[in-house]
Amino acid sequence: MTRRGGEQPSAYLRRLPIGRRLALGEVANSDLFPLEGEILVKPLEPPILPEPPRRGEPGGDPCPVCAGKLGNFVVWRDERWGLGIASEPSGLPMVAVLQPLAHHDLEDLPVELTGELGSMIQRVARAIGRLDAVGRVHVNRWGDGSQHFHLWFLARPKGMWQMRGAMLAVWDDLLPGVPEEEWHEARRLVAAAMAEEGGAVLVE
Numbered sequence: 021m022t023r024r025g026g027e028q029p030s031a032y033l034r035r036l037p038i039g040r041r042l043a044l045g046e047v048a049n050s051d052l053f054p055l056e057g058e059i060l061v062k063p064l065e066p067p068i069l070p071e072p073p074r075r076g077e078p079g080g081d082p083c084p085v086c087a088g089k090l091g092n093f094v095v096w097r098d099e100r101w102g103l104g105i106a107s108e109p110s111g112l113p114m115v116a117v118l119q120p121l122a123h124h125d126l127e128d129l130p131v132e133l134t135g136e137l138g139s140m141i142q143r144v145a146r147a148i149g150r151l152d153a154v155g156r157v158h159v160n161r162w163g164d165g166s167q168h169f170h171l172w173f174l175a176r177p178k179g180m181w182q183m184r185g186a187m188l189a190v191w192d193d194l195l196p197g198v199p200e201e202e203w204h205e206a207r208r209l210v211a212a213a214m215a216e217e218g219g220a221v222l223v224e
């Protein structure tokens with residue numbers, strides 16, 4: 021399987037006006053765009069080929085999951101999966117990460133784990149959705165930082181219709197942090213909700 025293509029710029033890259041700014045266009049007029057005022061799109065930076073190694077890839081930094089460097093990030097786990105929630109509060113009422121305990125990327129996730137993934141996504145979404153403040157749970161896979169497969173769960177605050185859609189990730193950085201005590205209670209509640217169907221709570 022070709023994972024990154026060759027080192028020659030693709031036809032797509034050759035079309036891009038590298039070094040120039042694209043017009044902001046209708047993006048800024050969207051109800052969902054969180055910023056206003058005079059905003060410029062950053063100039064397009066030159067492509068990097070081959071792309072830099074991610075954490076856990078040959079030549080990259082060690083995988084923090086497999087090196088056991090997550091501290092108290094993992095709040096729940098069973099035999100094959102872990103759910104991580106940062107101990108530092110987010111702006112959103114909950115941000116969580118689902119990952120297999122073993123080192124796989126999405127493309128080489130064993131069939132046993134891919135078979136479980138659907139029900140795990142549903143289970144995490146339900147657990148987070150039980151928090152009072154949560155209106156909807158969005159699921160994202162980016163994976164540009166770490167090779168170890170991880171899915172992001174971002175909770176939209178209930179009632180904040182303005183924050184619907186993909187800009188929720190930006191709102192997370194704009195909103196004031198949830199108070200520490202409330203955040204830790206939310207971590208405990210989500211971990212406990214996960215454990216109702218098995219696995220162990222790892223947060224006090």
Ligand SMILES: [Zn+2]
Pocket residue numbers: 076083084085086087122123124168
């Ligand atoms: Zn790993």
